[in-house]
Amino acid sequence: MKHQQYKTWILLDTELDLEQHRELQVHLKQCSQCQSLYQATHQIAHLFKTSPVPEPSPGFSTRWMTRIEKVENRKSRLILGITLSVISIATLLLLSSVGLQIRAGMAYFPQLMLEMITLVAEWIIFLNQLRDIVSPLIRVGMKFISPVWLYTLGFSLSVITGAWIISLSKSRTLQRELHS
């Protein structure tokens, strides 16, 4: 058998049968390289097996309990933090979206205000002018027209309006009847 095979047996710590073991022992007597390797692996195994077993200092499980509680608290805080962050970001996005709309509206605000003021001013001017024209006429007319005539005119206008409303409702009723 080749030297490499014995080396593999030694390094793989192969379980050998009696015949193989005897064969290896014969080879070890002839080959110093394999002998040295064999001794080294056995000495290392012995060193490992006889070394002291490291042990944790007392209270390991108590320290674990403290640690897991810290970890869980940290996890809870992290979840809370993430939730708050998500809510904050959502609020921020909402506010910035609304803010952008307000901003867009604000861009036209002076123009809108100017138009409204102009419109109101024009209405004021129109009403003033109308008052200026109508009020002297009323004042003059009131002097020549007797109150009886005014009451008669008011009554006539009321009657005409009433008759118009009645005729309008009657014509609508007729139309409905025709359609039905």
Place this chain on the structure above:
Amino acid sequence: MCNTEQQWIAEAKTGDKDAFAKLVEKYQKPVYSICYRMLGTPTGAEDAAQEAFIRAYQALDRYDISRSFATWVLSIASNYSIDQLRKKKVTILSMDNEKHAWLAPPDPGPSPEKAALEKEKLGQIQSLLTDLNEVDRAAVILQYWHDYSYEEIADTLDLSSSAVKSRLFRARRLMAEKWQKMQLSSVPPVNSTAKRIAHETSTI
């Protein structure tokens, strides 16, 4: 796995930390031991072992009850230690007394000679392990100190059995080479320990 242990696991799965603490109490030594062998310092080992149990507790829903809890938790511990080594490139060889406080058992303390010998042995071990890559180191630790078979190592480290054989073959070759160099070394303490161990093994 005993019934009590299964009960603890079932209770822990419902969020009972006290039940899991009992599992921590039971498996603290092998978990700490593998972390210590991997990382080389008591501080690193304590932190890694604690973290391994925390990860196990958090992943308990994914734990397959048909699998050995010891194998599962050792798998978490060894993989976490491998990650730590890769991240931090922890220096294994450090022999100051403060870091290796566990070497002095509380009561009764070892004789100064025994303590010195154990310290020296530890130095030898860490020196041998330092040269191995993280996964090879884990495989060696599981085989020598936890008596794991190739299949169990493969299961723990998520490797195939042939990959484990190959890694152990390479690791033993590297360690043997280093050991031979250490024997030839002229540094007195290393040489003397190596010779002492050589003598011890020759007399077995």
